[in-house]
Amino acid sequence: MSADPSMVASAMDPILRAVVTISVLIFFAKIFASIFSSMKLPEVIGELLAGVVFSPYALGSGIIIFGEPLVVLNNYVDAFAEIGAIMILFSMGLNMGVTSLKKTGGWAAMIAAFGDITAFVIAYELYRRMGFSDATALFVAAIMVATSLAITARVLEDLDLLETDEGILLVNAVAIDDVIGVALLAVVTSIISHGNVGAYEVARIIAIFFTLWLLMLAVGAYVLPRMIERFMSLEAEGAVEAASIASAFVMAAIAGSIGLSPIIGSYVAGMAVAGSRALPHIKDFIRHINTIFSPIFFTVMGAKMNIGIISDQIILGALVMTALAIVTKFVGCFSAAMLKVREVLGATRISVGMIPRGELGLIIAGLALSQGAITESIYAEAILMVILTSVIAPVILSSLYKAAPPEGAEEAEKTTVSPMPPPPTPPKPGEIPEEEEEVS
Numbered sequence: 422m423s424a425d426p427s428m429v430a431s432a433m434d435p436i437l438r439a440v441v442t443i444s445v446l447i448f449f450a451k452i453f454a455s456i457f458s459s460m461k462l463p464e465v466i467g468e469l470l471a472g473v474v475f476s477p478y479a480l481g482s483g484i485i486i487f488g489e490p491l492v493v494l495n496n497y498v499d500a501f502a503e504i505g506a507i508m509i510l511f512s513m514g515l516n517m518g519v520t521s522l523k524k525t526g527g528w529a530a531m532i533a534a535f536g537d538i539t540a541f542v543i544a545y546e547l548y549r550r551m552g553f554s555d556a557t558a559l560f561v562a563a564i565m566v567a568t569s570l571a572i573t574a575r576v577l578e579d580l581d582l583l584e585t586d587e588g589i590l591l592v593n594a595v596a597i598d599d600v601i602g603v604a605l606l607a608v609v610t611s612i613i614s615h616g617n618v619g620a621y622e623v624a625r626i627i628a629i630f631f632t633l634w635l636l637m638l639a640v641g642a643y644v645l646p647r648m649i650e651r652f653m654s655l656e657a658e659g660a661v662e663a664a665s666i667a668s669a670f671v672m673a674a675i676a677g678s679i680g681l682s683p684i685i686g687s688y689v690a691g692m693a694v695a696g697s698r699a700l701p702h703i704k705d706f707i708r709h710i711n712t713i714f715s716p717i718f719f720t721v722m723g724a725k726m727n728i729g730i731i732s733d734q735i736i737l738g739a740l741v742m743t744a745l746a747i748v749t750k751f752v753g754c755f756s757a758a759m760l761k762v763r764e765v766l767g768a769t770r771i772s773v774g775m776i777p778r779g780e781l782g783l784i785i786a787g788l789a790l791s792q793g794a795i796t797e798s799i800y801a802e803a804i805l806m807v808i809l810t811s812v813i814a815p816v817i818l819s820s821l822y823k824a825a826p827p828e829g830a831e832e833a834e835k836t837t838v839s840p841m842p843p844p845p846t847p848p849k850p851g852e853i854p855e856e857e858e859e860v861s
Contacts, residue, residue, distance in 0.1 A: 435495050435496075435497055436497055438493050438495060438497075439495060439497030439498045439500075439501065441491075442481075442491075442492045442493055442494070442498050443498065443501050443717055445475060445481075445491055445492055446471065446472060446475060446492065446716070446717065446720035446721065446724065447713065447716050447717060447720070449471040449474070449475050449720075450467070450468040450471040450472070450716035450717075450719065450720045451716065452471070453467035453468060453470055453471040453474075454467040454468050454471075454716070455467070462812060462815070463569075463572050463777075463779075463811050463812070463815065465569075465572070465719055465779060465780070465811065466808055466811055466812060468715075468716045468719035468720055468723070469719050469720070469722065469723040469783075469804065469807070469808060470723060470808075471716075471720050471723065472719065472720035472721060472722060472723020472724040472725075472726075473723040473724070473726050473728060473804075475491065475492055475720075475724065476492065476723065476724035476725070476726065476727075476728070477490065477492055477493060477494055477724065478724075478726070478727045478728050478729050479728055480492075481493075481724065492724065494721070494724060494725065498721060499721070499791075501714075501717050501721070502717060502718050502721035502722070502787070503683070504714055504717075505714040505715060505716075505717040505718030505719075505721070506684050506718050506784050506787075507669055507670065507673050507683060507684055507687040508669065508687070508707065508710060508711055508714045508715070509711065509714075509715055509718060509780050509784070510603075510684040510685075510687045510688040510691065510781075510784075511669040511687040511688070511690055511691040511707065512691060512704075512707050512708070512711055513599055513688060513691060513780070513781075514687065514688040514689065514690060514691020514692040514693075514694075514695065515691040515692075515694060515695050515700070515703065515704050515707060516596070516691075516695075516704075528590065528594075528757075528760075528761045529590055529593035529594040529596075529597055530594075530597050531757045531760070531761075532590075532594040532754050532757040532758050532761070532771065532775070533594045533595070533597040533598040533601055533754075533775075534597075534601065534757075535753040535754060535756055535757035536568075536598065536749075536750045536753035536754035536757070536772075536775050537566045537598060537601045537602070537605070537753070538753065539749050539750070539752055539753030540562070540565040540566055540745075540746065540749040540750050540753060541562045541563070541565060541566055541605065542562075543745070543749045544558075544561055544562040544565045544745055544746075544749065545558045545559060545561075545562035547745065548561050548562070553799075555612075556613050556794040556795075557789075557794060557795050557796075557799060559609045559612060559613065559794075560609060560613075560785065560786075560788075560789035560794045560795050561742070561795065561799065561803070562609075563602070563605050563606055563609045563785050563789075564778070564782045564785050564786050564789075564803050564806075565742075565745070565746050565749065565750075565778070565782075566598070566601065566602045566605055566782075567598060567599060567602030567778065567779075567780075567781035567782050567785070568595045568598045568599070568602075568750070568774075568775050568776070568777060568778065568779075569595075569777040569778060569779025569780060569781075569782075569811060572777040572779055572811055572814070572815060573591065573592070573595050573774045573775070573777060573814075573815075573818075576774070576815050576818050576819055576822075577591065577592065577774075580819065580822050580823070582822060582826075582827065585827055586827070587762070587767060587770065587771065587827040588827075590761070590762075590771065591770075591771050591774045591775075594754075594771070594775065595774070595775065598775065599688075599781060602781045602782075602785075603684070603685050603688055603781070604627070604630055604631065604634070606684075606685070606781075606784075606785055606788075607626075607630040607634075607685055608626050608627055608630060609785075610788070610792075611626045611629075611630070612626060613792065613794060633679060634685065634689065637672065637675065637676070637686065637689045638689050638692060638693060641668075641672060641689055641690060641692070641693030641694075642692070642693045642696055644693075645668050645690065645693040645694050645696075645697070646693065646694065646696040646697040646698075648664060648668070649661060649664050649665060649668075649694060649697040649699050649703070650697060650698060650699065652664040653698075653699055661699050661702060661703065661706075662703070662706045665694055665699075665703045665706070665707070666710075668690045668693070668694055669686075669687045669690045669691065670687070671686075671690075672686035672687060672689055672690035672693075673686040673687045673690070674686070676689070684784060718783075718784075719783065722783045722786070722787050722804070723804065725787065725790065725800065726797075726800065726801050726804045727797050727801065728801075730797055730798060730801065731801060734798075735798055735801055735802055735805075736805075738798070738799075738802040739801070739802040739805035739806055739809070742802050742803065742805075742806040743805070743806045743809045743810060743813075746776070746778060746806055746810055747776055747810060747813070747814075750772070750775050750776050751772045751773065751775075751776060752772075754771060754772040754775045755768050755769065755771075755772040758771040758772055766821070766825055767827060769821065770818065770821045770822060770827070773814055773817050773818045773821060774814070774818050776810055776813070776814035777810050777811045777814040777815065778806065778807045778810045778811065779807060779811055782803070782807055783803075783804075783807060786800055786803040786804070786807075
């Protein structure tokens with residue numbers, strides 16, 4: 422029996438091995454992301470594929486330098502990836518915010534809920550009937566839920582449609598979708614740990630989650646913005662940035678200590694900090710931080726995919742999972758969107774915008790793999806599903822918007838692109854400018 426190449430023994434200090442691995446993965450993640458960006462495809466797909474290509478199951482172990490494999494996965498690499506997941510969810514919380522949560526309205530929540538319930542229930546039932554365990558079926562269903570906010574928002578931004586009524590509705594629905602996805606993650610992990618999937622137990626866990634989540638959010642929304650603003654008065658450079666990062670990790674630790682996933686705490690911290698007056702500065706800082714930690718997370722997730730086990734059966738499973746992800750999300754969201762927009766094309770655009778899976782789905786898949794709830798085969802199928810939905814949906818969505826722009830698209834374009842005022846006419850030699858005449 423051959424040794425697992427991801428855990429190959431190394432004579433080098435494991436911390437140094439982790440540093441080398443992370444450096445290699447970040448370097449190639451940026452190269453692959455740049456290639457995919459030039460092709461008008463999501464950068465996250467390039468980062469995922471960089472991890473797959475340079476994983477210990479591919480070139481990562483095939484390239485030997487100074488007697489050591491190029492890439493090795495160990496506990497320290499996993500720790501870097503966990504930090505990346507915490508920072509990604511913190512950033513998502515910053516973009517959501519408590520105020521945004523209040524203003525999104527019932528329609529966005531209804532669209533998100535209909536899509537999530539349809540995808541979760543059908544995926545769970547199908548995988549149970551296919552002979553998988555409750556734990557596997559629950560995690561696969563949870564992976565099916567979360568839409569990628571980054572991908573959908575990027576398509577709308579490229580088309581100058583973020584400020585339209587339909588664009589705002591779609592982004593709000595995706596944002597609430599993330600909240601529901603995080604809630605389901607808490608429910609699923611609690612169910613797996615308790616070993617009970619009864620209806621009463623599910624309802625109890627949901628009630629406990631929302632009670633703890635709202636309590637953390639209420640305390641965080643009161644404490645964290647005030648703490649950040651106190652740090653704004655300090656003269657020490659980077660005080661606000663340090664406070665915001667600390668809040669993410671502290672809330673992650675608190676969430677972990679009460680039985681929730683740490684990423685739920687960082688998400689709550691982001692929503693709370695969004696109420697601070699320093700929000701624009703913090704978002705800019707976190708955006709720069711995530712240029713490093715976000716690729717670390719996605720490349721490590723890709724590196725955990727064992728391409729050596731890829732077979733016709735796994736490819737077929739990935740296609741089935743992709744079809745299930747597309748159809749269930751579309752059907753669920755379309756039925757709710759039609760009640761709001763009362764137009765087939767508008768409801769179709771909104772439903773397609775809810776299809777891409779991304780950051781949260783990968784986090785759930787990685788968590789499930791680490792807990793042994795899903796096999797490497799299911800994990801590989803989930804990675805392929807995320808890649809396929811993240812490529813297919815933006816292409817269809819862009820085509821739909823270009824073929825028939827929604828109402829308000831022209832007004833949004835006019836407001837976002839305003840003409841530059843003509844430069845002032847320079848005064849003639851010896852002539853006094855009007856402003857100086859008035860002063861004199």
